[in-house]
Amino acid sequence: MAEVTKLIHKYLRHDKKFPHVWCPGCGIGIMLGSLIRAIDECGYNKDEIVLVSGIGCTGRMPVYVDFNTLHTTHGRALTFATGIKLANPALKVIVVMGDGDAVAIGGNHFIHAARRNVDISTVILNNSVYGMTGGQYSPTTPYGMKTTTSPYSNVEQSFNISELAVAAGAVFVARGTVYHAKMLDGLMEMTFKKKGFSVIEVIGHCHTQYGKLNRMGSAVEMMKWQKEHAVTVEKATQMKDDELKDKFRIGVLVDKELPVFHEEYEKIRRWAKEAK
Amino acid sequence: MKKKTKKELLLQGNEAIVEGALRAGCRFFAGYPITPATEISELLSVKLPQVDGTFIQMEDEIASMGAIIGASLAGVKSMTATSGPGFSLMQENLGYAVIAEVPCVIVDAMRGGPSTGLPTFPSQSDVMQARWGTHGDHPIIVLCPSTVRECYDITIRAFNMAEKFRTPVIILVDEVVAHMREKISIDEDEDIEIFNRVKPTVPPEWYIPYEDTPRGVPAMANFGDGYRYHVTGLTHDIRGFPTSRPDEIDPFIRRLFRKISQHFAELHMGEFFETDDAEITIIAYGCVARSAKRAARDARERGLKVGALKLNTIWPFMRTPVEKVLQTSKIIIVPEMNMGQISREVKRVNKTDAKVFTINKVDGTIITPEEILRKIKEVR
Numbered sequence: 001m002a003e004v005t006k007l008i009h010k011y012l013r014h015d016k017k018f019p020h021v022w023c024p025g026c027g028i029g030i031m032l033g034s035l036i037r038a039i040d041e042c043g044y045n046k047d048e049i050v051l052v053s054g055i056g057c058t059g060r061m062p063v064y065v066d067f068n069t070l071h072t073t074h075g076r077a078l079t080f081a082t083g084i085k086l087a088n089p090a091l092k093v094i095v096v097m098g099d100g101d102a103v104a105i106g107g108n109h110f111i112h113a114a115r116r117n118v119d120i121s122t123v124i125l126n127n128s129v130y131g132m133t134g135g136q137y138s139p140t141t142p143y144g145m146k147t148t149t150s151p152y153s154n155v156e157q158s159f160n161i162s163e164l165a166v167a168a169g170a171v172f173v174a175r176g177t178v179y180h181a182k183m184l185d186g187l188m189e190m191t192f193k194k195k196g197f198s199v200i201e202v203i204g205h206c207h208t209q210y211g212k213l214n215r216m217g218s219a220v221e222m223m224k225w226q227k228e229h230a231v232t233v234e235k236a237t238q239m240k241d242d243e244l245k246d247k248f249r250i251g252v253l254v255d256k257e258l259p260v261f262h263e264e265y266e267k268i269r270r271w272a273k274e275a276k
Numbered sequence: 277m278k279k280k281t282k283k284e285l286l287l288q289g290n291e292a293i294v295e296g297a298l299r300a301g302c303r304f305f306a307g308y309p310i311t312p313a314t315e316i317s318e319l320l321s322v323k324l325p326q327v328d329g330t331f332i333q334m335e336d337e338i339a340s341m342g343a344i345i346g347a348s349l350a351g352v353k354s355m356t357a358t359s360g361p362g363f364s365l366m367q368e369n370l371g372y373a374v375i376a377e378v379p380c381v382i383v384d385a386m387r388g389g390p391s392t393g394l395p396t397f398p399s400q401s402d403v404m405q406a407r408w409g410t411h412g413d414h415p416i417i418v419l420c421p422s423t424v425r426e427c428y429d430i431t432i433r434a435f436n437m438a439e440k441f442r443t444p445v446i447i448l449v450d451e452v453v454a455h456m457r458e459k460i461s462i463d464e465d466e467d468i469e470i471f472n473r474v475k476p477t478v479p480p481e482w483y484i485p486y487e488d489t490p491r492g493v494p495a496m497a498n499f500g501d502g503y504r505y506h507v508t509g510l511t512h513d514i515r516g517f518p519t520s521r522p523d524e525i526d527p528f529i530r531r532l533f534r535k536i537s538q539h540f541a542e543l544h545m546g547e548f549f550e551t552d553d554a555e556i557t558i559i560a561y562g563c564v565a566r567s568a569k570r571a572a573r574d575a576r577e578r579g580l581k582v583g584a585l586k587l588n589t590i591w592p593f594m595r596t597p598v599e600k601v602l603q604t605s606k607i608i609i610v611p612e613m614n615m616g617q618i619s620r621e622v623k624r625v626n627k628t629d630a631k632v633f634t635i636n637k638v639d640g641t642i643i644t645p646e647e648i649l650r651k652i653k654e655v656r
Contacts, residue, residue: 069506071510078342082342087350
């Protein structure tokens with residue numbers, strides 16, 4: 001067995017609910033591999049990790065891994081995670097969500113968790129569609145694309161998740177793709193190590209729903225699309241606007257310092273006791 | 277000299293709820309401002325950090341409910357407080373707390389509804405929402421104080437029940453009781469039972485997080501304790517993993533009900549007020565129970581044999597005490613500040629010849645003793 005596979009197996013719940021629910025060729029598995037490698041690289045022990053998810057394809061991820069795992073309601077993962085982190089700041093809280101989960105039904109929680117700077121690492125798999133329910137359009141479905149609820153064409157503008165996270169005040173925002181797996185490992189590790197509300201948007205693909213309806217080909221072809229359309233942050237600085245028109249940037253988009261909620265709250269506790 | 281631990285206080289119902297919560301060991305509160313529950317948030321934002329607890333104001337009531345479940349899973353007793361409109365938003369994650377069996381306490385300071393309704397006039401119209409507000413078949417514990425002292429005691433009991441039965445417990449307080457001030461004495465040295473969740477004692481590899489037990493309540497490990505288990509809102513097997521097997525679904529749902537239903541006697545709280553020889557009994561709860569007792573006393577002064585049954589437990593419905601007065605009284609009067617949410621339950625369990633009359637007041641004002649007395653004269 002390859003070393004990398006051995007490592008992943010160390011963190012899986014073998015005796016539990018395999019086979020998993022994801023379609024063959026799905027990018028969530030690649031993202032999960034990356035997440036596990038990053039956790040291993042950071043040196044966390046299994047007991048201190050709490051992996052929280054919402055509902056959807058990505059929401060099913062925690063059940064397969066051997067951490068403290070919490071599969072919450074649709075869009076609400078960050079609210080549960082906030083409670084966990086503040087109740088026990090010693091825990092490393094990681095939230096995984098899909099695009100619908102994070103910025104449609106959970107959009108309000110997302111911007112407020114970012115604004116508050118709760119110490120939570122947030123991983124968002126953006127595959128531009130609601131996969132589990134059968135390929136309906138999501139807030140990240142691009143204009144002009146077809147889904148099962150935009151059969152003629154999507155006439156809504158889409159969210160840029162990373163830019164939304166930046167605007168909401170997240171202290172660390174990165175974007176990667178499931179094609180650039182090696183790079184994703186590194187970005188994921190930086191996301192986990194960052195203190196405060198850190199976000200990594202992972203561009204994935206849903207070839208069984210979104211890809212099929214838009215004639216984008218197989219999983220392999222959709223990953224090729226990722227390869228061709230992703231531009232590293234460094235390279236993008238040397239490119240002109242019209243060259244970047246149909247491209248998206250990958251790499252670290254924001255890395256800044258702001259006071260973390262639970263550390264700020266220690267001040268409140270001190271003041272409260274002084275005022276007593 | 278021994279430090280004096282007994283305090284005489286003039287407190288609002290909401291303030292007494294805060295004192296009770298702190299006494300019970302509540303150390304986490306997440307909420308969103310709404311009248312008439314806001315005093316609970318404001319006071320806890322002062323007091324929780326003094327005892328190393330955490331107060332957080334969330335972006336809405338959905339988030340508040342999610343946060344208290346998260347905090348409870350991490351091992352901290354937690355609470356939120358709201359009124360009808362916010363309570364509606366909490367129903368989603370309230371159901372999560374039911375299925376995942378996470379102890380927590382929710383205060384609903386009732387005002388008139390539906391929707392934005394009557395800010396801020398009293399009402400008792402959330403009785404059925406507290407029972408069935410969240411979707412799916414589920415049991416629930418709902419408690420209702422009618423005095424400031426009861427606000428304190430019932431809040432402590434609510435936390436104890438939440439911890440003991442691994443369930444959300446709802447405190448339905450009406451605006452009158454929430455905002456009313458009364459003198460209460462609180463003794464810090466008083467021997468009050470405080471119950472903490474039962475934790476697993478087996479090694480992690482033996483731990484079965486949703487195992488059935490004689491009480492129907494599995495031991496609960498906190499996240500971070502080394503037990504690494506899975507918590508989900510999906511219907512799950514005894515190990516906590518999603519299941520679609522009928523032979524696992526059925527015992528799970530039945531256990532959820534059984535863990536409450538086999539402890540009715542322990543959960544039921546109320547007061548029989550001069551009901552032994554009563555020909556007419558008033559069944560009431562919340563602020564109306566105060567008017568009911570007063571009406572019974574006034575009626576007795578006029579030579580009428582009237583008693584009152586006060587319900588402090590709303591759900592599970594206090595069937596046995598209600599059946600007792602149905603058997604001994606000829607007439608039952610159920611005054612409520614709604615269109616008849618508890619009177620329906622009284623009628624449902626009535627297998628006697630006793631006649632059940634209602635007083636339904638929905639104009640945003642309380643039911644007075646005089647109104648109950650008028651009804652007594654009218655129906656006797």
